[in-house]
Amino acid sequence: xxxxxxxxxxxxxxxxxxxxxxxxxxxxxGWRDNALVGxxxxxxxxxxxxxxxxxxxRQSIANVLAQFDVAAGPDDIASRNAAAVMVTARLPAxxxxxxxxxxxxxxxxxxxxLAGGALLLAPLKGPNGKVYAxxxxxxxxxxxxYDMNGNVAQKNHPTVGAIPAGxxxxxxxxxxxxxxxxxxxxxxxxxxxxxxxxxxxxxNSAFGQTLAHAADAEGVQIAVPxxxxxxxxxxxxxxxxxxxxxxxxxxVVVDERTGTVVSGGNVRIAxxxxxxxxxxxxxxxxxxxxxxxxxxxxxxxVRTEVVSNSRISVAERDETGYVSASNNTVADLxxxxxxxxxxxxxxxxxxxxxxxxxxxxxxxxxx
Numbered sequence: 254x255x256x257x258x259x260x261x262x263x264x265x266x267x268x269x270x271x272x273x274x275x276x277x278x279x280x281x282x283g284w285r286d287n288a289l290v291g292x293x294x295x296x297x298x299x300x301x302x303x304x305x306x307x308x309x310x311r312q313s314i315a316n317v318l319a320q321f322d323v324a325a326g327p328d329d330i331a332s333r334n335a336a337a338v339m340v341t342a343r344l345p346a347x348x349x350x351x352x353x354x355x356x357x358x359x360x361x362x363x364x365x366x367l368a369g370g371a372l373l374l375a376p377l378k379g380p381n382g383k384v385y386a387x388x389x390x391x392x393x394x395x396x397x398x399y400d401m402n403g404n405v406a407q408k409n410h411p412t413v414g415a416i417p418a419g420x421x422x423x424x425x426x427x428x429x430x431x432x433x434x435x436x437x438x439x440x441x442x443x444x445x446x447x448x449x450x451x452x453x454x455x456x457n458s459a460f461g462q463t464l465a466h467a468a469d470a471e472g473v474q475i476a477v478p479x480x481x482x483x484x485x486x487x488x489x490x491x492x493x494x495x496x497x498x499x500x501x502x503x504x505v506v507v508d509e510r511t512g513t514v515v516s517g518g519n520v521r522i523a524x525x526x527x528x529x530x531x532x533x534x535x536x537x538x539x540x541x542x543x544x545x546x547x548x549x550x551x552x553x554x555v556r557t558e559v560v561s562n563s564r565i566s567v568a569e570r571d572e573t574g575y576v577s578a579s580n581n582t583v584a585d586l587x588x589x590x591x592x593x594x595x596x597x598x599x600x601x602x603x604x605x606x607x608x609x610x611x612x613x614x615x616x617x618x619x620x
Contacts, residue, residue, distance in 0.1 A: 275439065275452060276493035280437040282472070287344040289385055289420075293375030295336045295358065295367055295392065302336040302370075303362035303410075310337040312363050317373065336364035340375050340388050342420050346428035353418035356388045366411035368394040377420055388420035411566040431485060437475045439492070455495045481487045481589035503615035505583055507604060512597035514604065516583040516615070525612040583615070 294313050295302070303310040310326040314335055318325050339361050342354045358372055370392050377386040392414035430437050441448060449467040456465040456475060465475045481488040505516040583604075590600050608617040 254492060272496040272498050275492060275495050275497065278448070278497075278499055279439055279441040279452075280444075281430050281489065282440050284346045284428050286346060287379055287385075289342045289344050289377040289379055290314075291340040291375045291377040291388060293338055293340050293358075293388070294373045295338050295360075295364075295414075296334060296373060297371040298334045298336060298364070298367065300333045300371045301366040301368070302333045302364045302549055303335060303360075305331050307337065307362040310335060325570055336360050336361045336367060336370065338367070338372070338482075340372065340377060340420075342377055342378070342386060342388065344385055344422070344426060347426065349425040350422055350423045352425075353421040354386055354388075354420040354422065355417035356390075356416040358414045358416065364412055366394070367392055367414045368411055370414070372419070383424065385424045385426070386420040386422050388416065390416045390419040392416060428490065430489070431477060431482065435479070435482065436478050437477055437489075438468070439465075439473045439475060441471050441473075443499075443501065444469075445500055445502070446470045448497065449473055451497045451500070452495075455497050456492060459491065459495055472603035504618055505604060505608075505613065505615050506618045506620065507601050508620045509598075509601060510620075512601065514587065514597075514600060516587075520583045520613075520615045522581050522586055522607065523612040523614065524582060525607055525610060583613070 294310075294317060305311065308327065311330045314330050314332075315325055315327050337360070338358045341357045341359070344354065350353075356372075356377075358367065360367060372389055372392060374389045376384040377388055378384050386538045393416065394411055394414040432438075439452065441452075445466070446469075449470055449472070453465040453467045456473070457463050464478070465473050467593060468474045475492070477485070477488060482540060503520045505514065505520060507514050586603075586607075590603065595603070604613065604617065605619075607613045
């Protein structure tokens with residue numbers, strides 16, 4: 254931690270953020286993935302599928318067999334080689350028929366494992382109930398579960414599997430970026446009024462006319478010229494390549510579990526005085542066994558006793574850590590605290606106290 258703090262504290266103080274491309278800090282409204290879900294059957298399991306108590310699985314097997322002119326009722330099926338599953342996938346913003354999607358398969362019954370199974374043809378539907386893809390194939394399960402005579406050996410989650418490229422798109426989708434009034438909206442990943450205004454200014458400067466204006470802290474509305482509506486890809490490409498300097502809020506992120514403190518080099522601290530003491534409490538317990546004096550001593554009150562002796566030690570450091578900060582950065586403060594050998598946990602507590610005192614000009618994020 255001392256080496257990390259030294260490297261962190263020696264970082265140069267940046268006055269401005271580095272310019273980044275627009276495509277790295279946001280996206281156009283309407284460009285989003287679509288969730289697909291379906292129901293299916295996994296077969297070929299070696300006795301690790303759903304039990305006979307799962308009526309939905311038996312009914313599903315009977316329905317599948319009926320499509321092949323096999324007359325079998327749910328009560329006639331007692332095999333544990335099949336399992337009822339839910340199938341999920343993500344349909345990208347732009348997809349054409351024939352494209353493939355990765356599929357995740359999860360058990361919804363009492364199956365013990367899906368290892369070695371294969372998914373039967375399952376339609377994947379969107380929220381509107383329309384089928385967009387068909388999934389089928391052998392499952393890849395990154396785990397196992399074996400049990401015998403009450404002994405269980407398990408690794409990861411054997412009731413969840415994946416089928417890479419296991420679904421085929423049947424109905425294509427195309428993201429609608431252009432609104433009915435001929436405008437587009439660029440949305441920021443992190444809302445900020447200053448960044449939104451800078452994006453609008455960069456777009457207007459690049460095209461030499463007023464096309465964009467900051468609608469709010471998250472969105473920049475762009476009027477697409479009529480001549481460019483037929484070349485929307487080229488228009489979007491020019492916008493995505495533009496660079497701006499994002500104006501993000503100062504943050505100090507603290508992870509109490511690992512004792513990690515991450516801060517930007519220009520996070521300022523107002524005038525503050527910190528006095529920090531150190532108190533150490535140690536409790537040690539010694540367990541000893543007391544035996545009877547004579548080996549041949551017997552009786553209801555003669556027995557072996559376990560005796561516990563505890564020692565409490567309190568050590569308080571004579572000197573008190575004293576740090577005075579005047580218009581410094583978080584990096585300077587951590588460097589000063591490291592010099593007086595302050596522990597990482599204490600540094601985190603000090604940062605919280607400085608924030609509570611109103612001297613830390615940044616958002617303190619505790620994880």
